[in-house]
Amino acid sequence: QKEVEQNSGPLSVPEGAIASLNCTYSDRGSQSFFWYRQYSGKSPELIMFIYSNGDKEDGRFTAQLNKASQYVSLLIRDSQPSDSATYLCAVRDTGRRALTFGSGTRLQVQP
């Protein structure tokens, strides 16, 4: 079964710092990668997607993809307490055309 791995955390960073969230995946043929944020008791909301090697920036968020290493990351600059949530990495399954999710990393931003 194709897998997506994330460190469950919690990852604790002080307010204003950079938070770095990492994800590895097993399906070498995957082309599309997604980061979702999920607040406790709520449904996931899409933050970013990336499908080319390198960096993609959107405001305080930067997604990084390295297909050779099968690694995708999310950087959050100037972290705010409101960023405290679980971050889910998802990879599009090339066979089923559905998203496979990691178990998520819980981020805590300390005021």
Added chain:
Amino acid sequence: DGGITQSPKYLFRKEGQNVTLSCEQNLNHDAMYWYRQDPGQGLRLIYYSQIVNDFQKGDIAEGYSVSREKKESFPLTVTSAQKNPTAFYLCASSPGRMGKKENTEAFFGQGTRLTVV
């Protein structure tokens, strides 16, 4: 407003009872999905559908059934064969065949929290 509507928000099921979770979308998306989330865990795929009148089993389909008679609707039935149904159920949709091959991001409804009583 376009979006995905799940109902009910909370559902209680008695032992041996079948229950149906509703999912409706007005985004004109081809693809729809059902995921299950247990506390502290990620999302696991139950069923998915890429087009009307067609659906496929995901990783944990046992004890569940679905139908896709209309593009807008993808209801999930939790049958009595599902021995541990207490979980948070999430419905999602994506452009699927409509959109670019690369950008098949999924958008989620608000979820249904199912509890066995």
